Amino acid sequence: MSGVTDPYQPVERRLLLTRRCLEVLGEFRNPVVIVTKSALVTRDVDVLRALARDEAAAVFLSVTTLDGRLARLLEPRASQPTRRLAAIDTLAQAGVSVGVLVAPVIPGLTEHELPAILTAAARRGAQSAGYVTLRLPHGVAALFEEWLRQHVPTKHTKILHRIRTLRGGKLNDARFGVRMQGEGVFADHIAALFTLGCRKAGLQSRDLQLSTAAFRRPTGMQLSLFS
Numbered sequence: 001m002s003g004v005t006d007p008y009q010p011v012e013r014r015l016l017l018t019r020r021c022l023e024v025l026g027e028f029r030n031p032v033v034i035v036t037k038s039a040l041v042t043r044d045v046d047v048l049r050a051l052a053r054d055e056a057a058a059v060f061l062s063v064t065t066l067d068g069r070l071a072r073l074l075e076p077r078a079s080q081p082t083r084r085l086a087a088i089d090t091l092a093q094a095g096v097s098v099g100v101l102v103a104p105v106i107p108g109l110t111e112h113e114l115p116a117i118l119t120a121a122a123r124r125g126a127q128s129a130g131y132v133t134l135r136l137p138h139g140v141a142a143l144f145e146e147w148l149r150q151h152v153p154t155k156h157t158k159i160l161h162r163i164r165t166l167r168g169g170k171l172n173d174a175r176f177g178v179r180m181q182g183e184g185v186f187a188d189h190i191a192a193l194f195t196l197g198c199r200k201a202g203l204q205s206r207d208l209q210l211s212t213a214a215f216r217r218p219t220g221m222q223l224s225l226f227s
Contacts, residue, residue, distance in 0.1 A: 001034045008038035010077055022047045028218065031056040031210035035101055037063075037078040039087040049094045054214035058097040060130070061088050063117050065110050073151050085124045092125025097208060099128035102194070106134045107162035108155060111190050115197035122201035129203040131194050133182050134163060136171040162186050 001007040007018040025032050026047045034041060034048075034057075041048075041059055051057035061084045065071050071081050079087070091098040100121035105111050118129055136144055148156040160171070166182030167173040173182065181187055198204070 001032060002036060006036050006038060006078075007034060008036045008040040012038075012040060019044055019047075026051055028216045029054050029056055029214040031212060031215075033058045033060070033208065033210070035060045035062055037061070037075060037084065039079040039083040042087050042090045045090060045094045045096070048091065048096045052094070052096045055097075055209075055211040056214060058099070058208045058210060059091050060099045060101040061085075061121070061126075062101045062103050063121065064102070064104060064106075065113055066116055066120060067113075070110075073147075085120055088121055088126050089124040092127075097128075098126055099130065099203075099208070100126045101130050101132070103130075103132035104134035105131050105190055106159065107166065107186050107190070108159040109152065111193060114190070114193045115200065118194075118197040118201045118203055122203050127204060128208060129194075129198055129201075130205070131190070132180050133166065133187065133190060135179060136163065137174065138172075141171045 001018065001021070007021075012018050022032065022044055024030075029051065032051065036059070041061075048057045048059065063081055063084050064074055066081045068080050068082070071078070088098050088100065100117065102114055102117050105114065114131065121129065134144075145156075145160065148159060152159070163171055166184045166187040168183065173179055181191060
């Protein structure tokens, strides 16, 4: 859950759409992985705990920075970093497989925080980790450039240069296999920071093996497709 957008938007507190989807998945023991920047995920720890008993649930908390001020500028509607780390702790204590996703890593602005984020998450109970280097598809590029000019004008040129360096001279490279991390010297630098940080923190790779063994097929009356 969250291939395109965070399933725990602020309005989720009122609408409970994600909660209801999880309850359906829980009823049939359908495995689920959640990626979110919101501590609101802990509200649904009861459903996730039940799925986790059958190895059918995992959660990745996405952490961009440990700097609370920068986090407010980058992700004003998301939970503060301290709350995301607390959510990792809550989920781990509940027996839910939990990891940290350092995303997005912004070259020239946040990549130096990779080791610290990984260490902080591991201390709270994270078992695995992954990262995604900043992507700027379509209209996002113009929005990000304006954000740089407004909030970090002295780093504007350096950051865009590094992004272009690892994106083949462009601000975005959508090719499968390279779009998530990029290529070149800066991409290699970020990958090395991540690998070393995981090793020191005792974290595994992002891959998780969930089980479908407990999956239950729906029962009851159901119309035939060809009747």
